[in-house]
Amino acid sequence: MTVTRGLEGVVATTSSISSIIDDTLTYVGYDIDDLAENASFEEVIYLLWHRRLPTEPELAELKKQLSENAALPQQVIEHFKMYPIEKVHPMAALRSAVSLLGLYDEDADTMEPESNYQKAIRLQAKMPAIVTTFARVRKGLEPIAPRTDLSFAANFLYMLTGNEPDEIAVNAMDKALVLHADHELNASTFTARVCVATLSDVYSGVTAAIGALKGPLHGGANEAVMKMLKEIGTIENVEPYVRGKLEKKEKIMGFGHRVYRSGDPRAKHLRAMSKKLTELTGEPHWYEMSEKIESIVTGEKKLPPNVDFYSASMYHSLGIDHDLFTPIFAVSRVSGWLAHILEQYDNNRLIRPRAEYTGPGMQTYVPINQRG
Numbered sequence: 212m213t214v215t216r217g218l219e220g221v222v223a224t225t226s227s228i229s230s231i232i233d234d235t236l237t238y239v240g241y242d243i244d245d246l247a248e249n250a251s252f253e254e255v256i257y258l259l260w261h262r263r264l265p266t267e268p269e270l271a272e273l274k275k276q277l278s279e280n281a282a283l284p285q286q287v288i289e290h291f292k293m294y295p296i297e298k299v300h301p302m303a304a305l306r307s308a309v310s311l312l313g314l315y316d317e318d319a320d321t322m323e324p325e326s327n328y329q330k331a332i333r334l335q336a337k338m339p340a341i342v343t344t345f346a347r348v349r350k351g352l353e354p355i356a357p358r359t360d361l362s363f364a365a366n367f368l369y370m371l372t373g374n375e376p377d378e379i380a381v382n383a384m385d386k387a388l389v390l391h392a393d394h395e396l397n398a399s400t401f402t403a404r405v406c407v408a409t410l411s412d413v414y415s416g417v418t419a420a421i422g423a424l425k426g427p428l429h430g431g432a433n434e435a436v437m438k439m440l441k442e443i444g445t446i447e448n449v450e451p452y453v454r455g456k457l458e459k460k461e462k463i464m465g466f467g468h469r470v471y472r473s474g475d476p477r478a479k480h481l482r483a484m485s486k487k488l489t490e491l492t493g494e495p496h497w498y499e500m501s502e503k504i505e506s507i508v509t510g511e512k513k514l515p516p517n518v519d520f521y522s523a524s525m526y527h528s529l530g531i532d533h534d535l536f537t538p539i540f541a542v543s544r545v546s547g548w549l550a551h552i553l554e555q556y557d558n559n560r561l562i563r564p565r566a567e568y569t570g571p572g573m574q575t576y577v578p579i580n581q582r583g
């Protein structure tokens with residue numbers, strides 16, 4: 212048996228959803244740079260689920276379906292009011308809420324492709340309301356119902372604050388959602404596929420994926436980046452802080468990647484948005500600190516920033532609570548998880564690798580009264 216630690220380089224499935232080849236990321240063959248500049252998040256959802264861009268009527272229909280399914284069942288809202296919500300991490304709340312949604316979906320365990328597609332729409336549609344309702348209830352505020360006349364990105368910001376967001380904020384959120392939507396066989400997507408490959412249901416697959424995204428080596432890194440920026444505090448402190456961490460062989464969050472070698476193509480879009488938004492909010496130091504961290508880490512370790520690094524200062528500039536950064540990642544990535552879940556069902560085989568056993572050799576059972 213050959214063990215490949217962390218399954219590095221192991222090709223575990225075929226997929227027609229997204230690809231990373233020579234550090235170029237494509238969704239269904241469209242370069243991420245092209246999509247980030249030109250596509251809306253709703254178009255990207257359609258692309259991932261149907262493997263082609265929608266026509267105008269198809270996009271209008273998807274938007275209508277997302278809008279019609281955006282509100283949360285009252286039971287989920289009541290659930291948020293039942294526990295000490297201010298002590299709960301929103302990713303844990305999101306994980307539980309998705310699982311709970313499965314209890315109120317009478318088709319949860321129906322396996323026909325059309326039923327699974329309809330569940331994908333319902334789940335994608337409700338993710339913003341889960342995150343924003345949680346965010347408001349924990350502050351003692353009433354949840355805000357989704358509006359049917361706003362885009363997916365605008366609705367998210369509207370439900371969070373109750374104010375109609377301006378065009379700059381909506382464009383930034385929309386682009387962030389496009390950039391995070393899918394990423395080949397990352398840890399959370401693989402988790403979702405392993406789960407549903409047992410022929411478990413869509414809600415189980417997404418719940419499992421949220422659990423995997425939560426960790427700081429994956430989606431949780433964006434919140435950790437903001438924590439680091441706050442800890443550093445000033446531009447003067449960047450150099451001693453970062454060099455000190457590197458000397459102690461500690462990781463700098465938001466840097467490094469299992470697949471990219473010369474850099475994550477999404478980072479430049481987030482860097483540009485971070486620069487623009489931090490200037491507009493009169494807090495350019497968040498960007499300036501980030502840029503300085505990048506120059507030290509890339510200089511010392513040759514590790515470029517990943518998608519989580521500049522998204523932190525960008526979301527901060529939109530006035531978003533720092534522990535909501537990873538849930539926002541999930542609001543976008545659920546589109547990719549759902550595409551992969553449907554693809555897995557389409558051509559399923561149980562995913563079950565092997566482990567090389569390293570424990571003791573064959574032993575004889577000793578009755579408990581004879582053990583020393």
Ligand SMILES: CC(=O)SCCNC(=O)CCNC(=O)[C@H](O)C(C)(C)COP(=O)(O)OP(=O)(O)OC[C@H]1O[C@@H](n2cnc3c(N)ncnc32)[C@H](O)[C@@H]1OP(=O)(O)O
Nearest residue numbers: 427428429430432461462463464465466467468469517519
């Ligand atoms: C959406 C996403 O999931 S993007 C990734 C988000 N995660 C982060 O930003 C957390 C910080 N980054 C990391 O922990 C890693 O780079 C990962 C998890 C992304 C990739 O991990 P792996 O491919 O397993 O790389 P691994 O952790 O083995 O690192 C290889 C070497 O680079 C170093 N390294 C990797 N990332 C970093 C980092 N962020 N800071 C400092 N050193 C690092 C490791 O210490 C190791 O050094 P060594 O060979 O001297 O021991």
Ligand SMILES: O=C([O-])CC(=O)C(=O)O
Nearest residue numbers: 393394396397398469518
């Ligand atoms: O692909 C990965 O390993 C992590 C990542 O960048 C993502 O999920 O967006």
